[in-house]
Amino acid sequence: DQQVKQNSPSLSVQEGRISILNCDYTNSMFDYFLWYKKYPAEGPTFLISISSIKDKNEDGRFTVFLNKSAKHLSLHIVPSQPGDSAVYFCAASNSNSGYALNFGKGTSLLVTP
Amino acid sequence: DTEVTQTPKHLVMGMTNKKSLKCEQHMGHRAMYWYKQKAKKPPELMFVYSYEKLSINESVPSRFSPECPNSSLLNLHLHALQPEDSALYLCASSQTGQGAEAFFGQGTRLTVV
Numbered sequence: 001d002q003q004v005k006q007n008s009p010s011l012s013v014q015e016g017r018i019s020i021l022n023c024d025y026t027n028s029m030f031d032y033f034l035w036y037k038k039y040p041a042e043g044p045t046f047l048i049s050i051s052s053i054k055d056k057n058e059d060g061r062f063t064v065f066l067n068k069s070a071k072h073l074s075l076h077i078v079p080s081q082p083g084d085s086a087v088y089f090c091a092a093s094n095s096n097s098g099y100a101l102n103f104g105k106g107t108s109l110l111v112t113p
Numbered sequence: 114d115t116e117v118t119q120t121p122k123h124l125v126m127g128m129t130n131k132k133s134l135k136c137e138q139h140m141g142h143r144a145m146y147w148y149k150q151k152a153k154k155p156p157e158l159m160f161v162y163s164y165e166k167l168s169i170n171e172s173v174p175s176r177f178s179p180e181c182p183n184s185s186l187l188n189l190h191l192h193a194l195q196p197e198d199s200a201l202y203l204c205a206s207s208q209t210g211q212g213a214e215a216f217f218g219q220g221t222r223l224t225v226v
Contacts, residue, residue, distance in 0.1 A: 043217030103155035
């Protein structure tokens with residue numbers, strides 16, 4: 001049973017515009033959320049995270065928003081750059097379960113020049 | 114050093130072979146993980162080690178046998194695998210506190226013939 005869902009398998013955005021990647025979760029015990037970026041034939045690379053006690057975290061061009069009541073989070077990338085083209089995974093963890101990550105299926109982002 | 118190093122990068126093995134995947138980190142992380150990723154799927158947790166002790170085994174078949182010889186090393190011993198076990202095997206490590214992001218290795222691409 002998929003506890004973390006990314007319902008958009010792909011997204012195409014023009015360079016310079018905003019990319020918004022969405023993620024929903026079902027397990028209310030999750031208390032930490034992370035976004036990872038993955039290129040083919042490489043392991044996931046950590047991008048940004050947010051604790052369940054916050055509703056926003058910003059790091060440069062990347063901002064993650066958390067809506068706990070809706071069990072929804074989103075990653076905003078602005079401005080988008082061609083080098084951002086990759087698969088983005090949303091992940092969630094529960095501090096009572098050893099910090100293991102539950103991943104969504106990923107969204108493939110393509111940023112076109 | 115923020116790297117998690119996995120060897121080998123690629124492995125082809127027969128169903129009667131015994132092989133091992135290796136993972137190493139020198140970040141002082143006390144939690145280490147094995148994930149399995151099939152094509153177009155998210156990484157799925159297999160095992161979690163915390164302070165060199167197995168803390169989570171996600172109902173993985175016994176043909177996969179993890180080992181944590183010390184705080185820097187994590188092995189995955191493989192025996193009598195099936196073709197459906199072909200996948201990308203990812204090792205990760207993290208601190209053990211809440212909010213600790215996991216660092217992933219590049220993975221071992223395993224093909225069982």
